[in-house]
């Protein structure tokens with residue numbers, strides 16, 4: 097038998113991956129990468145209208161894709177959707193928790209209800225998905241969980257208190273799960289993106305403020321959304337099998353540096 101090469105260890109043939117928020121932005125880039133590496137990818141979207149064209153795009157390239165739609169802020173809908181996913185696929189090998197909502201209102205301006213809602217989508221819903229896929233992973237003694245946080249999981253800027261709190265909590269949850277699930281051969285890691293030029297950020301990349309943000313990055317530019325995919329594939333594949341409880345920062349060097357005033 098030919099020995100496995102390092103490139104073989106990035107393959108995901110026969111694996112089932114669920115990617116939340118896969119209709120656009122970083123979620124779509126990561127979902128496509130996992131599919132290209134051989135996984136059968138279940139693309140999650142808020143609605144069928146958003147997600148079905150993405151699945152068709154992958155299927156058109158001969159890649160395996162399925163879809164599921166639900167609002168991550170609706171706990172009952174999430175449970176029902178996970179019933180469907182597990183009935184259809186039996187188990188999940190890779191769970192990539194990408195959905196993240198933002199709210200840039202200050203502590204003074206955000207309402208307690210909106211604070212709770214954002215934390216429930218960005219952190220609580222992740223916990224709910226993990227809880228549903230965990231039993232199958234434990235039974236099969238195999239699983240990869242990847243959570244998308246942000247550089248705000250360690251560093252705060254003025255504004256976005258609910259988002260900052262949720263992402264910090266998600267990084268902590270990642271470490272707690274690494275400790276709890278490691279003995280079952282399940283890894284749990286996070287990816288902390290910096291400044292990515294996704295559709296959501298389109299206005300922020302423009303003008304002098306967009307250029308100023310780019311200058312804050314040692315690489316002197318915003319990231320292309322596709323530049324997140326390598327990190328996701330590493331953490332999801334056998335190549336990253338001994339990485340556990342880690343947050344992989346993908347920020348062009350922002351969080352490793354500061355400006356000399």
Ligand SMILES: NC(=O)c1ccc[n+]([C@@H]2O[C@H](COP(=O)([O-])OP(=O)(O)OC[C@H]3O[C@@H](n4cnc5c(N)ncnc54)[C@H](OP(=O)(O)O)[C@@H]3O)[C@@H](O)[C@H]2O)c1
Nearest residue numbers: 117121122142167168169194195196246289291292294296
């Ligand atoms: N882009 C960056 O620079 C950056 C930096 C740091 C961290 N991140 C994190 O990376 C992840 C992806 O970022 P992105 O820029 O690609 O975001 P995005 O373009 O806003 O995409 C997020 C995806 O999640 C979906 N989504 C949001 N709330 C949902 C909900 N309640 N129910 C179901 N789906 C929901 C969105 O669906 P709709 O299309 O229906 O809204 C969208 O498809 C997020 O967790 C974000 O916090 C991004």
